Amino acid sequence: MGKPRPSAPTISEVAAAAGVGRATAARTLGGYGYVSAEMRDRVLAAADALGYRTNQLARSVSTGVSHTIGVVVADISNPFFGGVALGISEVASARGFDALVLSTAEHLEEEINAVNVLVDKRVDGIILSSAACAADSTAHLQLPNEQGIPLVLLDRLIPGLDLDAVVIDNRAAARHATTELIAAGHSRIGFIWGPPVPDRIEYRRELVEAAGRNLWSDGERLTGYLDALDDAAIPLDLDHIMLGEKTEMRAYEAVTRMLALDAAPTAFFCTETDALTGTLHALRDAGLAIPSQVSIVGFDDSSWAAVMNPPLTMVRQPMLELGRQAAELLLRRIDSGAGDAEPPMQRELETEFIERESVAPAPTHR
């Protein structure tokens, strides 16, 4: 056997040798974007010394790739989407792509407009977290693919629409969190928040239908909660499901109302940050101690949750990883070009249950 052939140097190796960031190396070697003269010289000298050959990047340039991707999120002020956007930017930037982010404030009409803007701006691909519910028109989600622009759904699937997607396993996450509360002895568990329907719901079937008409991710979390109750043969109490507008203030009101019930919840599972802070306000105003009088589990771990008194038990979503994997999948589709015959793929990432100190056995009376 002869001497093993050394593997081709990567952009990362060139960047490290030049002492510059990967994005700078990628831009220099790809011949696009801004790089200062000094940085360019350092990168080219390092590439030369390592024997780097511009292959894939050069090919991208020659096929007219614009090196921008579009990102459409439902709410840019939500730290969840901020973390996701950061993960996307990291991966895009390391490949020399810029990410243009648009926020739709959960309005479908804004989302349709955002897709049109990005197609007009000739981005190379789109990552989109859709506000569309099952009943909405989704023609705008198929438009980019028809024009040769790959699109990856992020965080939210659209039932019945077969597109590339990276999401988390919301149902398993909610089932796990609820099961932990049941294991601690709770059977009356408030669910904040349920589907945003204005009316009172009388039957489980109605609840499931209402959830199915709304956001996929919210519906999955409710289904996971119901799974856990079913597993433990605990009957559903519809008074323990928050309905209506999804705001911190409405969560406060719903929890306050639930606490006044004869069969008041002894624990709360809060599926969003605003749902959680609204619940915490209500528990404080009711003078209830966590976890001795009431237990609580949140969703969307933040650095705040760990410094609360007591530190809060949370479901942590892999925000950065969600963004990174969506960007990797999109860049792979962009690299493959129009000849890409691989069918759409849907990746489901696991969440992590972070056990801290906000769950305790249910009080025997309150």
Next chain:
Amino acid sequence: MGKPRPSAPTISEVAAAAGVGRATAARTLGGYGYVSAEMRDRVLAAADALGYRTNQLARSVSTGVSHTIGVVVADISNPFFGGVALGISEVASARGFDALVLSTAEHLEEEINAVNVLVDKRVDGIILSSAACAADSTAHLQLPNEQGIPLVLLDRLIPGLDLDAVVIDNRAAARHATTELIAAGHSRIGFIWGPPVPDRIEYRRELVEAAGRNLWSDGERLTGYLDALDDAAIPLDLDHIMLGEKTEMRAYEAVTRMLALDAAPTAFFCTETDALTGTLHALRDAGLAIPSQVSIVGFDDSSWAAVMNPPLTMVRQPMLELGRQAAELLLRRIDSGAGDAEPPMQRELETEFIERESVAPAPTHR
């Protein structure tokens, strides 16, 4: 006197009459972007009924305005910039403009690239929160104006650069917060965080110089802290100023080190969210109770701060308003076009000191 001439109907009035959002009305009347056939009919009928004349918007279209603005932020995963971006999007969307957001991870090279990308994409204007420090090159901040693309600085001034800007009065905010701690009886007040210089600092002059070489907003907050000490004739203790990398972990380490001093701080003023959560971790691990043993004031109010135990006293920045005013200033420049001879203007918004329960008199011994 004759009958007063009725004022011309606004887009908002047309939108209200049509029962649609302002963005939809603006797009319909401006003749750009996506509007469904049904919405378009409703808007046009309402415009007709009210006698609306498309003047300004029609003029924009005829002069080749693309109805997109670029937004460059230092860190999209920071909720502060998320709130700012939301404020910008609201105002832009109500005028029928789409906001494209790019994040630079506080890297100047990424910022220069982002400006180039936005100029390439022919946006109508740029709002930018710069990572540039006093010593950095700022040619890229002048480039858009030279090409007839207005640029508004947001949150961070660049000393010596005369550009439109909307910022907060960081110095007054920090002076106020520190003065409140002094009024409660504290004279040993930890400042988390100071300039990110790696070396130990021996003299006040060195500290001020180091701050002057770094981010304007950070330097202003330090200056406000020093103002308050000077006002009360309290000598500066350099051991109470955190230096080094600005991360939650480094804040934790700095506070832990300060608590071991003979003259340990009895209070902490934390100028960023990560500085605050790092400090809270350190206080918890040291077993110190807030506020009976140590007082704390944070910066950047979040919904979490109000549900902490105890609720935290905070400096609230007007994030949404910062974004809104920057967008309004930018749109005014875009409307005025190339003939705009008005000199650059800098607006400084006030912060709010939110008194809660994390400040108490200094303990007589600890």
